[in-house]
Amino acid sequence: MRDYVTFLFRVWRLSFQGSWKFYAWMTLLSAVSLLGLNAYAHQFVQGLQTSNMTNQVSWGAYIANFTFLVGVAAAAVMLVIPAYIYKKEYMHEVVLFGELLAIAVIVMCLLFVTVDLGHPERFHHMIPPFGIFNFPGSILSWDVIVLNGYLLLNMHIAGYLLYCRYQRRKPTKTFYIPFVFLSIVWAVSIHTVTAFLYVGLAGRSYWHHPLVPSRFLASAFVAGPSLMILAFQVIRRVTRYYIGDQPIFTLRMIMTVAMVINMFLLGCELFTEFYSPTQHAAAAHYLYFGLHGHHALVPWIWSAMALDFVGLALLISPLSRRIAGLNIACVACFIGIWIEKGFGLIIPGFVPSSLGQIVEYLPSLNETLVCLGIWAFGLLLFSWMLHVAIPIMNGSLRAQPELSTTNP
Amino acid sequence: MSHEPENSVSPKTIEQVYQPMNRRTFLKGTAAAMVGMAGLVAALKPLLALERGEVTLHDLLQKHYRELSPADLERIRKSLEAKCEAEYGVRPTIKDLKPLDGVGFGYALNLTRCIGCRKCAHACLAENNQSREDANDIEMSYIRVLEMNKGAINLETSNAYYDPEKVPQKDKYYMPVQCHQCAQSPCTKVCPVQATWQEKDGLVVVDYNWCIGCRYCMAACPYDARRFNFKKPTIKPEAINREQSYLSNRIRPKGVVEKCTFCLQRTRAGKYPACLEVCPTGARVFGNLLDPNSEINYILNNKRVYILKEDVGTQPRFYYFFDK
Numbered sequence: 001m002r003d004y005v006t007f008l009f010r011v012w013r014l015s016f017q018g019s020w021k022f023y024a025w026m027t028l029l030s031a032v033s034l035l036g037l038n039a040y041a042h043q044f045v046q047g048l049q050t051s052n053m054t055n056q057v058s059w060g061a062y063i064a065n066f067t068f069l070v071g072v073a074a075a076a077v078m079l080v081i082p083a084y085i086y087k088k089e090y091m092h093e094v095v096l097f098g099e100l101l102a103i104a105v106i107v108m109c110l111l112f113v114t115v116d117l118g119h120p121e122r123f124h125h126m127i128p129p130f131g132i133f134n135f136p137g138s139i140l141s142w143d144v145i146v147l148n149g150y151l152l153l154n155m156h157i158a159g160y161l162l163y164c165r166y167q168r169r170k171p172t173k174t175f176y177i178p179f180v181f182l183s184i185v186w187a188v189s190i191h192t193v194t195a196f197l198y199v200g201l202a203g204r205s206y207w208h209h210p211l212v213p214s215r216f217l218a219s220a221f222v223a224g225p226s227l228m229i230l231a232f233q234v235i236r237r238v239t240r241y242y243i244g245d246q247p248i249f250t251l252r253m254i255m256t257v258a259m260v261i262n263m264f265l266l267g268c269e270l271f272t273e274f275y276s277p278t279q280h281a282a283a284a285h286y287l288y289f290g291l292h293g294h295h296a297l298v299p300w301i302w303s304a305m306a307l308d309f310v311g312l313a314l315l316i317s318p319l320s321r322r323i324a325g326l327n328i329a330c331v332a333c334f335i336g337i338w339i340e341k342g343f344g345l346i347i348p349g350f351v352p353s354s355l356g357q358i359v360e361y362l363p364s365l366n367e368t369l370v371c372l373g374i375w376a377f378g379l380l381l382f383s384w385m386l387h388v389a390i391p392i393m394n395g396s397l398r399a400q401p402e403l404s405t406t407n408p
Numbered sequence: 409m410s411h412e413p414e415n416s417v418s419p420k421t422i423e424q425v426y427q428p429m430n431r432r433t434f435l436k437g438t439a440a441a442m443v444g445m446a447g448l449v450a451a452l453k454p455l456l457a458l459e460r461g462e463v464t465l466h467d468l469l470q471k472h473y474r475e476l477s478p479a480d481l482e483r484i485r486k487s488l489e490a491k492c493e494a495e496y497g498v499r500p501t502i503k504d505l506k507p508l509d510g511v512g513f514g515y516a517l518n519l520t521r522c523i524g525c526r527k528c529a530h531a532c533l534a535e536n537n538q539s540r541e542d543a544n545d546i547e548m549s550y551i552r553v554l555e556m557n558k559g560a561i562n563l564e565t566s567n568a569y570y571d572p573e574k575v576p577q578k579d580k581y582y583m584p585v586q587c588h589q590c591a592q593s594p595c596t597k598v599c600p601v602q603a604t605w606q607e608k609d610g611l612v613v614v615d616y617n618w619c620i621g622c623r624y625c626m627a628a629c630p631y632d633a634r635r636f637n638f639k640k641p642t643i644k645p646e647a648i649n650r651e652q653s654y655l656s657n658r659i660r661p662k663g664v665v666e667k668c669t670f671c672l673q674r675t676r677a678g679k680y681p682a683c684l685e686v687c688p689t690g691a692r693v694f695g696n697l698l699d700p701n702s703e704i705n706y707i708l709n710n711k712r713v714y715i716l717k718e719d720v721g722t723q724p725r726f727y728y729f730f731d732k
Contacts, residue, residue, distance in 0.1 A: 010425045016437060017421040030444070034451040041454040047662040048621075049639040055547065058626040058636060118621020118636065118663025121463055125472075125601040125620055132472055132602045140600040140624050202720045203594060203630025279564050355552060355585055355632045356563035391422055401426045 003399065007166055011388050014397060018387060021238075029380040036373005039366045040115055048118060050366040056359035057350040059116070061367050064342030065374070066112035068223070069105050070194045071216060071341065073150065075224015076102035077187035078254050079247075084180050090246040096393065097235065098228060099158040100385045102187075106151040108378035115370050139196045146190045153183045158389075166392050167399045191216050204349045206283035209272075215265045216341070221258035222311075223337045225251040226330035231382075233323070239390045245323075252326055256315040259333060263312055266340075282356075283348035291352065296360040301344050307336030461491070472602070473615040473655070484617070485654060492659055496643065500650040502658050505676040507609035513670050513725060514610075514697040514704045515681075517584060519714070520731035521691035524575040524582030526553050528683035528692070532586075535671055535682035536657040537649055539641030548635050550668035551586045551683060561714070585716065586683070587612065587633035587668035588724030595625035595634065595667075604665070609676070610697075610725050611669050613655040619664040626665060630720045634667045670694070697725070 018026075043050045053060045079098035083091035114120050125131035126144060135141040157176050164171040195213035202208050229251050236243040273284040285291050290298050311333035319325035352358050363371070391397035424433070470476075470484065485502045493499040529549040533540060538548035554563065555570035558579050566583070576582065589610050596604050596612060603619040606612050626634045640662040652658040653673035660666050671681040675694070679685075684692040695704035707713070711729040 013425045013429075014422070016440075017424055030447070034447050037448075038451040038454065041452050045454050045457045047637070047639040051638075053638070055626070055635050056632070058623040113622075116622065118623070118665075119619065121468065122601075122618070122620045124468075125603070125618055134600050134602045138598050138600045138624070140598065140622065144600070197624075198627075200598070201594065201628050203628060203717070203722075279562075282564055349627070352564065353632050354630050355554060355568065356566050357552075357568050357632075396419065396422045397425065401423075 003167070004163070007163060007399070010397065014388055014391065015384060022387065026380065026383065029376045029383065032376035033373050033380060036370050036376065039369035039373065042366060043115070043370065044120075050364060052361055052364040052367065054359050054361070056353040056357060057347060057361035059346055059350070060361055061343075061363035061371050062112050062116040064346040065371055066109050066116075067194060067216075067345065068338050068342045069109045069112065069378075070147070071191055071220025071337075072224045072227060073102045073105040073109065074187040074191040074217070074220050075228070076154070077184050078221055078225055078251065079228070080180060080184055080187075082250055084177075085184075088246075088250065090244060091250065094228075094232060094243055094247045096158055096161060096389065097231065097386070099154045100389060101224075101228065101231065101382060102154045103151060103158065104378050104382035104385065106147055106154070107381060108374050109147060110151075111374045111377065112371075115374070139193065139200050142193045143190075143197060146186065146193050150183070150186050150190050153179055153186055157183065162389055162392050165395075166397060188217065191220055198345070198349065203354055205280040206349050207345075209269075211265055211269055212345075215262060215269070218258050218262035218265060219337045219341050222255050222262060222333050223341075225255045225258075226311075226334045229255075229326065229330050233327070235386065235390070239386070240396070241390045241394050248323075248326070249321075252315070252320060255330075255333065256320075259308075259312050259315055262337075263308065266308075282352050286351050286358070287344060287348040292358060294351075294358050294360050296362055297343060297347060297351075300339050304336045304339035304344060307332040308340065311336060467617065470617055472618050474605075481654070488654075488658060492648075496648060496659065497645045498648045498650060500648065500652045500658065502652045502654055503673065504654045505672060507607045507611070508676060510696075510698055511609045512697040513589070513675060514695060514708070514727070515589075515670060515725065516693040516704055516707045516711075516713070516727040516729055518689075518691040518693070518731060519581060519583060519728050521689040522553075522582045522584060523689055524553055524555060524570070524577075524580070525688060527686045527688060528584055529553055531682040531686035532668070534647070535649055535674070536668075537641070537643060537652070537659050538635070538666070539637060539639070539643060539660075540647075541642060548666075550633065550635070551584050552632060553582055553584045555580050556583050583728070584683075585631055585633070586726070587670075588631050588716070588722065588726040589668075589670065590722035590724050592721055592723045594628040594630065594720075594722060598624045598628045600624065604667075611672055612667065613669055613672065614665055614667060615655070616658070616660050616664045616666065621663040621665065623665065630717050630722060634665050636665050637662045 039050075051060060076098035079091060079095045082088045083095040114123070117123070126133055126141070133141055135145075157179050160176050161171055192213045195216040198204070198207035199210065199212045229248050232243045232248055235241055270284070273281040282291060286294065287297050287301050311329045314320045314325055314329035314332070320329045347361055351360065466487075471480070473481075476484070481504055485504065489500055489502050526546070529546050529551040532538075532549045532551050533546060536550065538550075540546070540548060552568045554566040554568050555577070556562070556566045558581055561583075570580075589606075589612050591606075591610070593606055593612050596602075596606055600622065601618060601620055604612060604614045604625055621636070623636055626636060637660050641659055643659065648659070649657060651673060656669040656672040671679075671683075675681055680694055684694050693703055693707055695702035697704060699705065707729055708727060711731075714728040714730070715724055716728065
């Protein structure tokens with residue numbers, strides 16, 4: 001116990017030590033986070049009138065970002081599976097980073113849901129015995145369970161492994177292996193349940209079809225790995241932790257397969273929407289071509305399509321065998337999927353409204369600042385966790401420093 | 409590629425972790441912490457504009473409507489009355505009317521007769537104390553009247569924002585839509601905290617003091633029947649209806665969802681809904697579905713009845729019918 005307190009103390013001290021570049025980076029992220037917090041404080045006082053949401057489009061940028069990020073968090077499983085099921089040794093070098101990313105991203109998800117609430121201070125209404133938890137009726141209550149469960153699972157696994165590494169002892173398998181396997185199933189569940197939030201609503205035909213969860217998973221397994229590929233390169237460039245090319249190219253392979261499936265499912269969706277001219281296709285019409293003179297999302301979705309196709313073309317061609325090509329593919333896929341899965345899924349669900357009226361939506365400045373703040377905070381959290389975890393991983397922070405190799 | 413990294417966690421900084429804190433690092437840390445705190449305080453400054461009593465401990469500890477004791481409810485109703493007087497300058501009477509035994513409300517609307525005058529939508533505002541900027545602002549009304557093209561019942565080509573000189577227009581007919589008080593209500597099913605539920609007379613109500621404002625019910629509703637208070641309601645004192653009820657037309661706080669309750673404050677006291685009373689053509693029929701001799705049952709048994717979006721499976725208590 002005392003050792004653990006010392007550990008926490010050292011982690012705390014390490015959190016505030018680093019090069020000037022580290023300080024500059026963390027200060028920048030803190031500043032943007034505070035900007036977002038300020039925007040949120042305005043929203044808290046004035047209500048959601050600070051957003052551009054309306055009775056017709058009652059969910060907007062917050063829920064769009066939330067949906068996308070749940071996928072990124074779930075994608076940590078794409079490091080866990082090669083490492084623990086296929087026993088790829090080189091994936092064990094990086095699997096922890098995937099878990100840390102999942103933690104940061106789930107925190108972002110929870111923040112995005114919280115800022116969307118009209119009465120965040122009544123949050124305890126969901127927690128028995130103070131409140132009433134509408135389980136299993138409401139899919140939102142399922143989502144609360146799976147998201148928080150996933151957060152705890154990853155915190156346990158990552159925290160336990162890091163502490164063992166710090167103490168230089170071999171982790172006890174029964175303490176974490178069952179949780180690792182549970183986390184694989186759990187990762188799939190968080191994104192499936194999030195898809196069911198929308199699929200379950202029979203009144204919104206744009207959401208009410210069974211392809212949504214599969215497409216969610218496919219696109220998640222592109223967006224998540226693309227972020228990790230970029231993160232790994234940053235890690236090996238600015239820290240003393242060696243990450244070889246093998247994990248990166250394993251992720252490239254996963255991304256490629258997932259992207260092909262994602263685009264295939266997109267094709268199926270477009271065929272169903274457009275082949276027969278049904279009224280149910282009105283939302284898709286609005287998204288891709290505009291409806292009755294309203295076009296707000298058209299440039300967005302075609303940018304997303306272009307980015308998706310550039311990403312796909314790079315991934316399946318030899319160009320992405322080189323790091324530069326792969327990086328472009330990652331950025332293109334990440335942004336493309338962010339648009340099509342966030343805005344491209346949420347907003348057309350409300351346009352036209354359930355009574356056929358068209359009210360358009362793009363986020364307000366205040367909403368955008370809150371979103372930016374949460375992204376910055378997530379990045380801040382991930383950077384901090386890496387800053388602390390990497391010295392433990394490479395052995396420079398350990399229980400008995402006199403054995404340290406970093407001090408020749 | 410070179411992996412000779414520039415190290416952000418140099419051996420020197422790691423060594424510092426193991427040494428006791430010295431005066432210099434302590435002072436540096438304190439200074440940084442103060443700058444951080446100043447930033448945090450500056451960011452949270454808008455919170456100073458919060459009105460006093462907006463978030464009180466009483467509110468936070470209040471239980472769900474269905475778990476309140478009669479004494480608690482009494483106290484809360486009185487404090488809401490006082491709050492309304494303090495904020496809007498008018499003291500209302502907030503009642504708590506319970507569902508009546510042997511009553512299941514039903515509503516039918518005659519599409520042959522409706523002329524699209526929107527009197528119902530305006531009467532709804534006058535009765536139910538919704539937020540509005542001026543007399544023409546009917547966005548928060550629980551009734552949306554759709555102008556439909558003759559020849560089909562097609563919502564996609566309907567227009568809720570029609571504004572001709574005179575109604576009815578020649579090639580149009582009109583379809584008012586409000587909460588259908590569905591027996592299989594998607595809105596109550598999805599609410600994560602059961603802040604909205606169906607009462608035994610069929611009315612779907614909201615506990616405004618329990619709603620967390622997630623708006624999932626709005627996404628679930630196929631009839632666009634729910635409204636959200638994006639801001640604190642604006643309503644002129646002279647426009648306030650003082651006859652209020654806890655689960656229906658009392659003035660809502662900001663950040664919660666509200667909806668049509670078939671004017672629960674009237675109908676549970678034996679009156680007709682405001683939208684029915686004001687209708688100049690007698691297009692609206694309201695009554696007790698459980699009474700075999702009621703007018704509503706006569707209509708359902710003898711007229712050509714149409715249920716909006718029957719395919720969604722919501723089993724509404726609101727019906728449309730045609731005369732000829």
